Each structure stands twice: as structure tokens, then as C-alpha cells.
Amino acid sequence: MIKQLGEAYSPMYFLAALGAGGLSVSFFMYLMFMVPHPDTPIVTFNHIWPYFQAGELWQQGLISLALIGIVLFAGLHVRLLIWNIREYRGFRQTPAFSSLRNSNAEISLMAIPLTLAMTINVFFVLGAVFIPNLWSVKEVLFPFSILGFLAIGLYALNILGVYFTRLFVNADFDFSKNNSLAPMVSIFALSMIAVGLAAPAAMSDIAGLVALSLFVAIFFAVLAVLLMVVKLVLGFNDILRHGLRVEAAGSLWIVIPIMTILGITYVRLSHGINHHFSESAEPINYFLLISALLSVQLIFGLIGYAVMKKLGYFRDYVQGDKAGAPSFALICPGVAMFVFGMFFVHLGLVATQITPIFSPIYFLILLPFILIQAKTIQVFFGLNKRVLYRA
Template sequence: MPTRKPSETYSPLYFLASVGAGGLTVTFFMWLMFWIPHPGKTVPVFEDIMAAFAQGNPLTQAMLVIAMAGIAFFAFQNIKLLIWNLQRYSAWRKTDAFQTFSKTNAQSQVLALPLALAMAVNGGFILGLVFVPDLWSIVEYLFPLAMVAFLAIGVLALKQYGNFLGRVLTEGGFNCAANNNFGQILPAFAFSMVGVGMAAPAAMSTSATVAGASIAISTFFLMTSALIAVVAMILGLRSMMENGANADTAPTLLIIVPLLTVLGILMLRQAHGFGVHFGVESGAGATLSLTSKLLGAQFAILLFGGLVLVKQGYAGRFLFGSENSAGAYALICPGVALSVMMQFFLNNGLVKAGIVDKFGIAFWVITALAIAAQFAMVWLVLLLNRRHFGTPKGAEAVPAE
């Protein structure tokens, strides 16, 4: 039987391959963020990394090399897969398949494009911090440019989602029976990614004006994302209760996990800006409370979604079997998000609240769990890329619904 690359049957969900790689870039940055000193700055930069390398023992130096190599590799994958997707998406838009797609529930999947663009901008900022000397000296000039970029991506996302809502709310045709997944939460994820990028200056800028604009605009995307997610979750659950979860799109049941991490970081960035510039201090207790609630909700969602995936035998079919679906890339973001949220819960929550000693035994036990989730997703990315962009034996592409 002849074989084809599954990616030859294009779906906008392949943008999630780029998003997943970008997310792994963030997980390696967490090592630098929380393990090396960066006095006077909210994030580590090239000079901090070089100082830590010069003063560190061999274990510290090895960690820094692995972290920087991981950031470089997955940032490259992020950009490469984004470019591939943009080229394929542009060609796909001119086909009859796209016209048919645009009249279905799946039309909202096009918001994977601004999601990937926003992730790429966030990843680009990390690349600059880690590899560009003296970047911090001009960072105040970069913040307004970054805000303009995120705003442009946000406008694109609003336009795309407006096209979808405008069609279904004026013409009808939304298939509630086929909405037996959480795929309609994808637009919320896209808006949250724009929002977290827009909130970065609130956490890092020394200008109250820039920080204030950052907080105001990011709040719009925060609330837009939350509203869409709540409505989409209710509609999806209603359909699943009646029709069962769709096997091909079952990974979307976990999309709330990365959504919560991104919105959590957005709120933490805003809280920092409120404290530094506007005298609204939140304190370690508030941070611990927020991250605890978010992490607890994530574990609940993982149990719920994991139960469905196991019952359906998803891994045996779409990860190790003969079937392929672009929707499998939706499995990467939850693992990445869990790893990142655990790092924030530990370092900004437990450590700052004085519950866990930094670099103590409990610290490394929790960190090991975060790293286990991180490297499980590294393995999954490599597996999926080989299956979808290589030529797996005996595997045929399954068109995304």
C-alpha cells in the first residue's frame, strides 16, 4: 500500500506544531528564569547567563548549555514550522476544500494562525534575551514595537473570529451535534496568547505609561478569551453528553490546560505592573493562591480529558497506530503548560511564600515533576513530527474534520 506524508492533507491545526515547539522554548527558558540570578531585572538576559556560566560549577554550566541548546533548537523548529504552515495555508485558501471547510464548525480552527504568530513573537523575545548582548539597554524601545505587533495579531484574530461568528449567527448552520469536543476553545487560546504577549511590558517596563497601556489592552484580550472559553466549554460539554466525544478531536478536551497557564502568566505580569507602577501590591500569598487554583484546575482537566483519551484508545490509534490526525498536536500544549505552571507555582508561589526552600529537597522533587512533563513533550513533538512530516510506514492521512 503506498504511503503519503500525513501533512500532505493540510489542516490549520498544523499550526499547533509550531505552537508546541514555541512552548518548549519557554520550558527551557524557565530553567534560566528560576535557577540563575538576574538582579535588577524580572527576567535573565545574556549577561546574566554568561556570568552564571563563568561562576558556576560543572553541573550549572551543563544546565546552561542544555537550556540554551533547547531554546535554540525549539525556536528554530517554531519558526520553520510557522513558515511551512503559512506557505501551505496560503495555497490551501485557494482550494475548494477551504471553501467547504469555511462552512463548517471547523472554520474557527483558522485562529490557530494568529495563535502561532503570537507564540512566535513571544519566542523571538526569549531568543533576544538569551542570545543578544546588551539587549536590555534598548528594551524600552522594543516594548512599544512588540505591543504594536501583538495588537496587529489581535486584530487579525478578531477579524477571523468575527467572520466565523458573523456567519453562524446570521446564517446559522452551526452543527451542535458535531461540536462534541472543545475545539471551539481554540479561539480563546489564540486571544490569550496575544494577551500574554501584550502584558509583558507591564512586568518589565520602567515606564508607567507603557505598563498602563499594556495592562489595559491585555485586559481586553484576557476577558475576551475567558468569555469565549466559558461559552465554548458549555456548548462542547452539552454536545458530548448527548453524542459522546469525537475521537479524532479528543485532544481538544485538554486545551483548557494551556489556556489557564497563559492566562495565569498574563495575570501575574499584570499584578507585577500594578505593584511597581500603581501601588497595588499582591504579595506572595496572592500569587500562591492564584497558581494553586490554576494548577488544581489543570489537574482536574487532565483527569477528565485523559479518561476520555484512554477510553477511546487514542494513543494506540493516532500516536502508535496507522491513523494520523493533525489534532494530535493539541496534546503538546497541555504538557508544556503543566510544566510551566508547576515552575511558577513552585518558584513564585511556594518559595516566595516561604513554604519550600529554594534548591532544597522538596524544591527539586517538584522541579523533577515539571521537567518530566517537559521532556515527555519533547519526546511527543519528535514523535509527531516524524509521523506527520516524515513518511511513516503503512500510515495514511486522515482529513481533519
């Protein structure tokens, strides 16, 4: 792996670690939705191991594959995270860092809290599937989870505060270089923090902790939505005025993971409200919401694909010698589409009894999402080879 990039480093390299973490979580989705866990909101070791022992050969094979995927990509996530932290510390000592802090690119620093939030999710998954009886101490762990995500959230707010203060005071935002949706990495980060903060709301049995989780998660989710409106308007305005910046064309797909994360945040918050505050949410409501968000993802996915294909982005910036740190932005949409596809199939179709689980039609509907996951893994390893292991 390349080392000591110095001024050539970019905070967008954190997206490589983010992608690996997302792929680890994506394999957890198989266990989450296919292994029964009626007594807990998420699947745990105490569900997986008995089901594995009693399952048929194909079920044992699928569980084994999921566990291998979780461990493999979690390991890659940690390795890439350590590499990024080391390279970022060196980058901070260069004049290029000062230049970044005084340009539009300063917003790329939000890739750091985004990736750190994913790290907590990765370790949460590892603990759930590999540590027996971990669920019995969940109420001890949830306060630490909230504190961890809040610390990352405060770090993200500090980055945004410095960024917007500079823009408001100096009025030096360069609209001619804003012709992409790359600045929406900030919304992505806030959404990731919100979904992490929403987890105790869906899983805790302590009403006060649930209320705290609801409030802080809603705060970051609302902030993400407000900024998303602003960034979409400004981004599309500058794209239409100046044309899409080719090297950032992959940012057209950033709406896909944002929709996934905000959708999961809503599901978690709804679970907490239903459990503690005597409200009811019918499965059909999840079907309607997830269908709407999935539609938005498909729209941006198709538009983005057509534009990137026309610009030769896949040829030059994914498969070619122009591949760089921003190219890793393509991993998250693939992960997000697969993850939200799993939510769509299981909460939207299986829970509403439209499609029986493990039926032929169930696997047929699931197949496109599995293919997206497989293609994302292929792209991830291809980019690692071209970008991080280049001579």
C-alpha cells in the same frame, strides 16, 4: 517533510509549529527561575553569562542544556512556521478552503494567530538570552512588541468576526459536530495575545506604556474568559448529547494551556500595577492563585487522560496510523503544565519560603514537571515522524 498537501491540509498543522515554540520557551523557564536576576523582571544574557562562568559544573551543564533546548526548538518552530505558511497558501486556492469557511471547522483558522503570537515570544526569548545589553533598549522595543501583538490580535478578531457573523446571520452551526473542546483554540489564541500584550506592563518603566499594556491585555483576556464560558457550556452539552468525537479527544486538555497563559497574564499585570500604582501583592496571593489554577489543570488533565485512555486515543491517534494534525494539540498541555509548574514552585513555594531553592525537596517537587516536559518532547518528535514525514 511532506509537501503540497493541497486539500488534505488543515490549519491545525500550525499546532506543530506552536508546540515547537512552546518547548523552546519551556527551556527558558530553567534560566528564568534558577539564574538570579535581581535588577530585572526576566533573566538576560548579562545575568546568564557571569553566572555560567562562576557556577558549579552541574549549574553550567543545566544552563548549557537549557540554551541548546531554546535554540533547537526555536529553529524547529521557524521551520514548521514557514512550512505551514507555504502549505496554507496552497490550501487557500482549493475548494476545501471554501468548505472550511462555511463549516464549524472555520474556527480552526485561529490556530494561525495563536502560532504567530508564539513566534513573537520565541524571538523575545532568543533576544533576551543571546544578545548582550538588550535590556538597555527595552523601552524602544516594547512599543513594537505591543504593535506586533495588536496586529495579530486584530487578525484574530477578524477571523472571529467573520465566523460569528456567519453563524448569527445563517444559523448554520452544526451542534452534532461540536462534541469536543476543539473550538477553544480561539480562546487559546486570545489568551496568547493577552499574555504577550501584558509583558510591557510587567517590565516597562514608562507609566503610559504600562497603562496601555494593561488595557489591551485586559481586553483580550476578558474576551478570552467570556468565550471560554460559552465554549465550555456548548462543548460539554454537545459531548454529553453526542459523545466525545474521538479524533478530537485531545481537546479535553486545551484548558490546561489556557489556564497557564491566563495565570501568567495575571502575574504580569500584577507586577505592572505593583510597580507603578502603589499596590502590593504578597507572595502568598500568588501561591493561592497559582494553586487554584494548577488544580483546574490537574482536574482536566486527569479527566482527559482517563477518557482518552478509554477511547484508545493514545494508541490510535498518537502512536498509531491515525495520527494527524489535531494530534499536535497534545504538545501544548504538556508544555503548559511544565511552565506553570515552574511558576508554582518558584512563585508559590520558593518566594513564600516554603521550599528553599536547590534543596532536595525543591528538586523532588520539580521532578514530576520535568518528567512531563521530557514526555512532551518525546511525543512531539514521535508525531513529527508519523505525521510530517510520512511517506
